[in-house]
Amino acid sequence: MTSARVGPVSTPRRRRPSVGDVARVAGVSVGTVSNVLNKPELVSPETRDRVEGAIKELSFVRNGRARQLRQGSSTTVGALLLDIRNPFFTDVARGIEDRLAVDDLTLMLGSSDDDPRRESKFLRLFEEHGVLGLLVVPTTHETKHLAAIQERGVAVVLLDAPPGAAGLSSVWLDDVAGGALAAGHLLEQGHERIVFLNGPHSIRQCQDRREGVDRAVLAVGQDPARVVEEITLPRLDAAAGEAALAAWVAAHGGAAPAAVFCVNDLVAIGVQRALRRAGGFALLSGCAVVGYDDIDIAAELAVPLTSVRQPRHEMGHEAAELLLRQAAGEAEQHTVFQPELVVRASSVPGG
Amino acid sequence: MTSARVGPVSTPRRRRPSVGDVARVAGVSVGTVSNVLNKPELVSPETRDRVEGAIKELSFVRNGRARQLRQGSSTTVGALLLDIRNPFFTDVARGIEDRLAVDDLTLMLGSSDDDPRRESKFLRLFEEHGVLGLLVVPTTHETKHLAAIQERGVAVVLLDAPPGAAGLSSVWLDDVAGGALAAGHLLEQGHERIVFLNGPHSIRQCQDRREGVDRAVLAVGQDPARVVEEITLPRLDAAAGEAALAAWVAAHGGAAPAAVFCVNDLVAIGVQRALRRAGGFALLSGCAVVGYDDIDIAAELAVPLTSVRQPRHEMGHEAAELLLRQAAGEAEQHTVFQPELVVRASSVPGG
DNA sequence: ACCTTGCGAGAAAGCGGTTTCTCGCGGCAC
DNA sequence: GTGCCGCGAGAAACCGCTTTCTCGCAAGGT
Structure with a gap:
């Protein structure tokens, strides 16, 4: 091994400031802090300034988990590819990411390595995580388990796969x-x-x-x-x-x-x-x-x-597009590309 | 464009079942459901069976956000690379993922494209998301903003970069x-x-x-x-x-x-x-x-x-390793690899 | 028969935000 | 002078889960 290690010094660890801390410093209630964050127009300029000052002072970063828990929303989508080292899939991933970025969404990636056990592990992980939707390159013909996930409220799009179980959108190539x-x-x-x-x-x-x-x-x-x-x-x-x-x-x-x-x-x-x-x-x-x-x-x-x-890029882009539509309640849709x-x-x- | 679209049918959307729903079906309290999920040995076999039956029946999937919110923990780490299409970075990413998988952690990937604005956008996103730690290929020499993130409780490791601000571990190559x-x-x-x-x-x-x-x-x-x-x-x-x-x-x-x-x-x-x-x-x-x-x-x-x-793979693996150590409270550490x-x-x- | 154990289950308090509802207060019309 | 309106801020409920604390109850010891 051609490596070397060095290093002393310790790392501190503090509790992150919460809206409550900000409210205390600014001398307002937590509700007001939340309003400054989300609906600034409802707050008077002076109060807003005080709150924003407190946010800076504490370098407050809001806890997205709590936020999303309350709102019931989510800003990440999961993509389960066969192998992230295959340039085909990274180009697809980039296409997905480019589409998601438009809506300020982020991508969680996983490689199933075509192993159904890894696939189901990642699916569970993504679902527990509360992703907005799931783009999946399925490892088997059987897509009932994916339809079941969609039944539970997570939009699912089959990627690089033909139409499967009813209700799932798909993007693939002939x-x-x-x-x-x-x-x-x-x-x-x-x-x-x-x-x-x-x-x-x-x-x-x-x-x-x-x-x-x-x-x-x-x-x-x-x-x-x-x-x-x-x-x-x-x-x-x-x-x-x-x-x-x-x-x-x-x-x-x-x-x-x-x-x-x-x-x-x-x-x-x-x-x-x-x-x-x-x-x-x-x-x-x-x-x-x-x-x-x-x-x-x-x-x-x-x-x-x-x-x-x-x-590749276009397939990823289109898959993300269909996912967002499906998440918005639109009907399933199937896009098939032609090879050349x-x-x-x-x-x-x-x- | 060599593609075609088809598709009717609508998509339903229901509220996900919660522990409360499971508890109701099983005729127990939510606390008991939680115990079945996390400390099954504390629950009597009959009760456990009832609860597990209810979980199956409702196809309950627990809400990881709520769980992590309460526990204060996290199971995802973020990695911000320069460009996911560059094979160098995908190999590094795979090294990271392989190390994380050992501890059942998952990876969120982003490409900064060497654009500081994209970098800070992703950093904010990751931090709000409550990641356990952050692996960053920095876009500039300046790493104070990364140290500030670590101050807020998120472990940060510099990847493919020499030691920067105090407190940050680093993995790079000479x-x-x-x-x-x-x-x-x-x-x-x-x-x-x-x-x-x-x-x-x-x-x-x-x-x-x-x-x-x-x-x-x-x-x-x-x-x-x-x-x-x-x-x-x-x-x-x-x-x-x-x-x-x-x-x-x-x-x-x-x-x-x-x-x-x-x-x-x-x-x-x-x-x-x-x-x-x-x-x-x-x-x-x-x-x-x-x-x-x-x-x-x-x-x-x-x-x-x-x-x-x-x-590449080893660099990613080592970076993840240092991140986990840092998150566990260990001191910063710097690994430098030698080229060949x-x-x-x-x-x-x-x- | 009585008191102590201990086990299993329930009630309730958070985690950190958002959102709804309420309320005080100053301005305005009558 | 009184009543009403609306704006801005606070109080409290709530999202779904974990965790602590309490309590009932049956078993076991004396």
Whole structure:
């Protein structure tokens, strides 16, 4: 470990001043202090000045929990994403945050890591916390538990997921179309076999992308079972992609597959890494790779990555928008975005 | 826009059941319900069963705000980072979260975008929210306002920043050493001029890295003023790096600088992009580029990037650790990590 | 039979704000 | 001079939960 520690001195800890303290210093009642804070126009200028002076003097900061408890309101929304380290989700998160900032709301983030236990832990935490609403990338198809939360008065929007239980708004992207786009592109390039590094089908996106792949294969009159070799990854990051492809290469005497479709760009980056390690640039450039998400760095890689683009920021923004509407009592609403194929060197011969 | 909307149906909204409701259904007092929730061993099994039945029946979820208000405790900590989209910060955030999860605490994240106004807005929000503690990447050298917050009873730890006002713990990395490492490496490669794409010196890290660069230059008996050409970027992302380097190339008749040191990897990625666009792979491979942070994808770029590595996850973890200690009344403490140079193709001739 | 224990449950007082209701007081019309 | 109105400030209830304190009651000891 390359670190060092130093440090003496102790830290004081005092009770925070309350409206009562402010009232005492200003020589008014607590109700008046509250009025200064919330409805200054109801208070005479002199009194207001005295109170504001006292607030400064004590450096009073009001207790938002008590405030919200009384008002029954809330200013935070919770978002439960699959993995905050995945650039796809941070871009989505930023989209959410940007929309919330307009209304002076703040965001609590959690990563479920696609683990239902972590998901339910965070959901409970958020709900107890009294969030205004919840944006959830669900870990399973089953969304009844989310509908139940909404029944209890917390607006819930499904994020990166199709419409689920009745009453829940949703924002997602047509992953069947996305999968078809990717596979169609590879087939067009003349590939007859496609290795598909996918996540478990319990993840909706993974299942849908597979369905899209199958449709594309059927569309050219081929048999998916013969064309597609699907490998299920335990996790959807670069390390998992690298391991899976290294195993494939090892199992095929050092040869690379002709075409690989990866369930996301991180996995694709891992695949490229595995190819480079196994056979250098030659192997790498002989293998067509397509990713998914089109994260910012996809274009900057050793071999720029062909990818299926999702409007990440916009998806987050729209999800927050729907959440606020739903919280305002509007009806549920479903927005579906369309994917777009971005072709780069990783999938075309001259790359 | 590639999206569509649909949706009818209305959303109900009911008052959440309270302990009082549970008590009524179970035929006990609210105090007993509370005891079932918090000290089940004090309640007789039959009563406990009745209460738990009522909780299930009403699907009661306790109101954490009221709970924390009464207890005076809190289970969330706030972290104010510069930009959540920068992988450096998400890795730090993940380190924080991993440490907090051990104690069942949750994280609220905010991005200040290096804007003091956004910073103070978030600080107020967090403080009103009653967070247990605050991890802050400060936007200025001035940390008195943070010390003032700690005076009011919220533990504060400076993150990615050197010790500031008395009483505040801190976790940072020796950026002077980091800057020296990068510049020393470029000088060793025989470069006599270094273009340094830096952020404004009002950002401590930027100032320190510059100082490190100067020291390295002085160490080989050269004059920093002659060797280093520093360009100040308005933002520290890929777009800013690309724009700055494109301008440099344009101003030098299409020639690339021999050596570029970038204040972070995103900027370096932008630089590589600019070089590729201006002169293709030839120009790119003729220019030595060094980045900072060593984010995960640095190794996967078209030209793998030499970078100064920071232990991101560990820094976040340690910051959370210090925060919890400080919140527990322990004395302030300062941890400083050491950077490490990771040499890749982007800075060495044979790359 | 009587007094002490001790256990389990209820009543009530907060936590720190907001909000409603009441009330005193000065100004104004009659 | 009396009555009314309205403004500004205070008193008190309340949000939902925890926690302390009290008390009834059954068991156990003598």
